[in-house]
Amino acid sequence: MAARIRRLRNELKAGPENVTVERVQEDFNKVDGLYGRAKLDFVPILEIAARTGRVDIIQTLLYNGCELSAPIYQAAVNGGSTAVFEAFLQSGQWEINYPCMKDDQPVLGFVCKDLTLTNWFFENGADPNIMNSKGVTPLSKAVGDAPSEMVEYFIQHGGLVDRGWLFNYAVRRDSEEIEVVDILVRHLKILKSEDMGEVVKCLNRVEYDGHFDDCHIYNRPFTPLNEAVANGKEALVRHLISKGADPNTPDGWNRNALEWAEQLHPELEDVIKNPLG
Known part of the structure; x- marks a missing residue:
């Protein structure tokens, strides 16, 4: 039976349009009849169908009891078909804001580079502000990964800029x-109604503040400025300071910007001391 599934998988990869849904159902029935575990064995087939837009195969496998999972959602993201996500919705196994991706995030943030998918998600009620246990939102993903015009687009669709550690992602x-x-x-x-004090507060916030967990023993959070210094981004360091970032604010390592410069990028020491120079 493994050979049967492998052959079907290879044929789908080579030319998904050449594999009929009847063929998939037939192979599913044969595997399930012998071992009763086709729901598990056919997950790779479901993943390929999600990536290649074979909605008929997706519907058939979900009807037969296969379950959606993060790799299948990611395959659908990579495939870029709104019809695939529509099939997921119609199956009842998935909701638009369900935290099904890495770090318990919804899919919205993972489609942030694709305008067509992003439009579909917003039209179907996707929320750019849903936070996971670390306070990360779909807008955080967009700020970190998407073109600047898509960041604007997320904000225009309700994305809130006072949460999600957005400056760190930037x-x-x-x-x-x-x-x-x-x-x-x-x-x-x-x-914040032009209240620059509130803006500066966000600029100097330590990432994950209020959301600490055991992982930060190994991955301690930065302020946005300290992270820019640690990564040697001189122009960005100057710019953050010009916007109100405070070089003296300690981060999760209890270090300030100058201490990070001394350790990792000595060439930035003068920049921090004299950012307008």
Whole structure:
């Protein structure tokens, strides 16, 4: 039976349009009749169907008792088909804000680079502010991974910029860090009625503050500025300080920005002492 499933999997990978749903049902019945565990054995088939947009196969396997899981959701994200997520919804196994992905996050944050999927999620009630146990939201994922215009899009659809450790996620970006920081500052000023004290408070917040758990024994949190210093991002360091980030604020390591510079990036010491120089 393993050979049968392997053959079916390979055929789906080679050309999913050439495998009929009747063939999948037939193979499922044969495996289930012998071992009674086809619901488990056919999960890889369900994953391929999610990635390749074979809604008919998805519906058949879910009807026969296969269960959705994080790898299948990720396959659907990679495939980019709204019809696949519609099939998940219709099955009753999944809800749009269900925390089914890594670190108990909903799918919304994982589709943040795909405008079509993002639109579909918002149209179906996806919430960009749902927090996991660490206070991370789908908007956090968008701030960390998506183009700056998608960050704006999430905020326009209700994303709140005073939660989710957004400045830390902006610091971790590979590009557009300053642009995204400016987006967050601008929307924070609107949200906080131009109260710069509240904006500065968010800029200096230690990541995961109030959400600490055992994992932080090994992964202690930074302030956004300290993380930028630790990663050697000079232009971003200057920019964060210009927006109100305080170099003297200690982080989860009980270190400030200058101490991180002394340890990891001595070339940033003068930048921290004289950011306008």
